[in-house]
Amino acid sequence: MQGKHSAGTLLGPGDDAAVVSSPDGRTVISIDTQVQDQDFRLEWPNGYKTTGFDVGWKAAAQNLSDINAMGASATALVVSLTLPPGTPVHWVEDLADGLTSGISELGAGNCSVAGGDLGRGREISVTVAVLGTLAGGAAVLRSGAKPGDVLALAGTAGHAAAGLALLEAPIDVNTLSAADRGLVELQCRPRPPLAAGPAARAAGATAMLDISDGMLRDGLRLAAASGVIVDLDPDPLKQLADVLVPAAELLGTDARDWVLGGGEDHGLLATFPSGTPLPPGFTAIGSIQALGINEGPGVRIAGRSAETGGWDHFAH
Missing domain, CATH: 3.90.650.10 (PurM-like C-terminal domain)
Incomplete structure (x- = not known):
């Protein structure tokens, strides 16, 4: 997720914290989590195998939607990823691709992944926090x-x-x-x-x-x-x-x-x-x-x- 950053991300992954702009002077923020076997299965009863791309896309979509519901536009995402030791590297790479593809294809062109955290656990857990701007006017409650x-x-x-x-x-x-x-x-x-x-x-x-x-x-x-x-x-x-x-x-x-x-x-x-x-x-x-x-x-x-x-x- 070291690729191109949106204009709102002044400093992306690589340091201890990201730096993002707040064009409106206010920040709209939300957070959501997906946990393996609670929010998705790696393999479903009908035989469908969940890809990392699926989980990354959905993590982007559900968080971008919360910002959307306030009448705001997303500016940055930060991601916390917990993985079992045996998780294939390609699955994690697919997750990163799903996140970035979800952001761009869903139309959140002013948003990008600003950073995150990686840890070890018993099941896959993906937590995404999203920041957004109202660009003037009031939030819709x-x-x-x-x-x-x-x-x-x-x-x-x-x-x-x-x-x-x-x-x-x-x-x-x-x-x-x-x-x-x-x-x-x-x-x-x-x-x-x-x-x-x-x-x-x-x-x-x-x-x-x-x-x-x-x-x-x-x-x-x-x-x-x-x-x-x-x-x-x-x-x-x-x-x-x-x-x-x-x-x-x-x-x-x-x-x-x-x-x-x-x-x-x-x-x-x-x-x-x-x-x-x-x-x-x-x-x-x-x-x-x-x-x-x-x-x-x-x-x-x-x-x-x-x-x-x-x-x-x-x-x-």
């Missing part, structure tokens, strides 16, 4: 949604969850259709819509968050932070699910469960004042409603309470 706002989605929903289900199924990966292999790829190498976050902020988004743990669970987080009801429209939910029906039929499940409960596509859920033109890449999927008397924040589908699903790190 989860807490700004107002009754009457339009709820909109950027990116896909349920595709990564479908890919995970296919990875866990006893169906040889080599027999999957091209469409199903594409779902597997989106689980291993997510494609968050990085242009959408700053565009939403510029368009006047009132609230926004990354859908990392499922539309219902993250929708509830937005509702709780804003003190509102998130009301999902069943028609766009059906459209989102329809493209996943072939994979769902193969596995004997309901595609809508992936749309509502799957989060690793790293799409954006954002709210906009009624009448505001949605920025490119966003589709209206619901609305924000005021709390009723003696009613707490929650998520509904067509006005009916929806059971919260999605990923919980300590329940699975």
Whole structure:
């Protein structure tokens, strides 16, 4: 990872610490970890073998998405890598390539790897911290949604969850259709819509968050932070699910469960004042409603309470 650095990285790997610029005077920061056999398997039940490139790409994608969800742009990553002694060198080199490729191909052109740390452990663990800039203006928080706002989605929903289900199924990966292999790829190498976050902020988004743990669970987080009801429209939910029906039929499940409960596509859920033109890449999927008397924040589908699903790190 000693390659070309972004303009925001004034001093990259090689010294005890990196030096990065803060053009806006403020720094947006987030951190995420992937652990072997918790967040990925080296070999899945369907025979797919996770490459270092996959893990590096996903480490970049999930961290860049958190910065994106604030309406900011990433400027630098630092990486902490823990490895068992027997880890092949080429796997680690692939991880470095996945990180840098994820950054460039996902569109984070002003970002680069600024440095990191390497240690020994019993399983592979990859922790990435990401820095970003708002370049003027305020961050878009989860807490700004107002009754009457339009709820909109950027990116896909349920595709990564479908890919995970296919990875866990006893169906040889080599027999999957091209469409199903594409779902597997989106689980291993997510494609968050990085242009959408700053565009939403510029368009006047009132609230926004990354859908990392499922539309219902993250929708509830937005509702709780804003003190509102998130009301999902069943028609766009059906459209989102329809493209996943072939994979769902193969596995004997309901595609809508992936749309509502799957989060690793790293799409954006954002709210906009009624009448505001949605920025490119966003589709209206619901609305924000005021709390009723003696009613707490929650998520509904067509006005009916929806059971919260999605990923919980300590329940699975």
